[in-house]
Amino acid sequence: QQPVQSPQAVILREGEDAVINCSSSKALYSVHWYRQKHGEAPVFLMILLKGGEQKGHEKISASFNEKKQQSSLYLTASQLSYSGTYFCGTERAGSYQLTFGKGTKLSVIP
């Protein structure tokens, strides 16, 4: 039931774009994205509810395709501060808790 994230890791130069994908085999109610820097707590980025609405957060946006049970996180014009591990968390209807993927490690270099 754990969502599958891809890629596992990606290295970008400052200013480049990246896409991180998250897919589930189960019907989802919502998808949440978090970023965790080494040795720190995960920090909330955004939530996408069933309905396919795309959300944005500065230069980070995401989409949710409920028919395919897939979500994608889009990072544009990456900055050094974007480095970290990105986790998607999926919520099934009535579960009230998140199941997290294994994460995608993003490294932004100058």
Next chain:
Amino acid sequence: GAGVSQTPSNKVTEKGKYVELRCDPISGHTALYWYRQSLGQGPEFLIYFQGTGAADDSGLPNDRFFAVRPEGSVSTLKIQRTERGDSAVYLCASSSGLIANTGELFFGEGSRLTVL
């Protein structure tokens, strides 16, 4: 403080010992979660409290693990007869309501448990 507070930040114990990990959520947050994170993995759900009651404890791996939240605020995760496989960072998170409505889980810095 304004954030989720977890103590201890580090705990080293011997196999077979009993440990308690404490979480102090953000004031007023009714929902409290315990997750466990192993190196290189995502957080793994353990238990969810809504107020004082455990609304979902399906993630607790076995009966050596138990958690309480007697007054609907501070929570304690208790692990009996610790095993080396219990070594991980135990994360606590709180939210002001249902996650689909409020969106955000506020995580603490975690308690790193090492079982020798």
